[in-house]
Amino acid sequence: MTLNLLFEPPISISMSCLAKIEAIRNKGTLDLECMKRLMLARDMGEENPLIDRDNYTENEMLDALIQPYITGVSATSSASSPLKPYELIAARPMLNLAVILSICDKDPLVSMKWMKQNRLAFLGSIPGFKCRVCKAVQNFITKGIDDGKKVGLTEQDMRMLEPLKDQIQPLEGM
Numbered sequence: 001m002t003l004n005l006l007f008e009p010p011i012s013i014s015m016s017c018l019a020k021i022e023a024i025r026n027k028g029t030l031d032l033e034c035m036k037r038l039m040l041a042r043d044m045g046e047e048n049p050l051i052d053r054d055n056y057t058e059n060e061m062l063d064a065l066i067q068p069y070i071t072g073v074s075a076t077s078s079a080s081s082p083l084k085p086y087e088l089i090a091a092r093p094m095l096n097l098a099v100i101l102s103i104c105d106k107d108p109l110v111s112m113k114w115m116k117q118n119r120l121a122f123l124g125s126i127p128g129f130k131c132r133v134c135k136a137v138q139n140f141i142t143k144g145i146d147d148g149k150k151v152g153l154t155e156q157d158m159r160m161l162e163p164l165k166d167q168i169q170p171l172e173g174m
Contacts, residue, residue, distance in 0.1 A: 004068030007093040013120040024104050031103045035061040042160040065099045091151040094136040102167040134172040137165045
């Protein structure tokens with residue numbers, strides 16, 4: 001896992017979330033089953049002999065599931081089809097939030113409680129502020145792959161949305 005930004009400013013919330021993930025990882029309480037389900041959905045249909053679907057490491061899963069918040073440049077962009085800065089801004093922070101809430105504990109309500117207690121997160125510092133992560137993931141699913149690409153989601157991201165939605169279902173309305 002790298003120290004890239006996960007969300008738009010305030011920047012310190014990204015580092016706070018990375019520190020929380022690392023602390024949970026060291027404690028041994030990351031939801032590895034959820035991470036593996038997300039990885040299997042993400043890599044479904046990929047015919048890559050280098051992918052060992054039975055033996056993902058924690059690092060491989062974290063690096064694949066939690067992507068940096070980037071403005072304008074992507075590993076998938078090329079000189080012939082560069083991504084515009086707004087394309088990655090739209091979806092990546094919400095997808096990162098959904099993944100973080102789903103993997104930090106088997107119960108996403110525990111992760112949400114931590115997020116609300118974090119003074120660096122809007123959830124805790126602005127009274128009445130709602131996360132709306134379930135609604136965002138549902139919108140990504142209903143809009144489909146064409147609209148998903150418009151907001152910066154890859155096909156792999158789109159494939160893992162269904163199991164992610166199921167995992168964060170208890171957060172609906174929050």
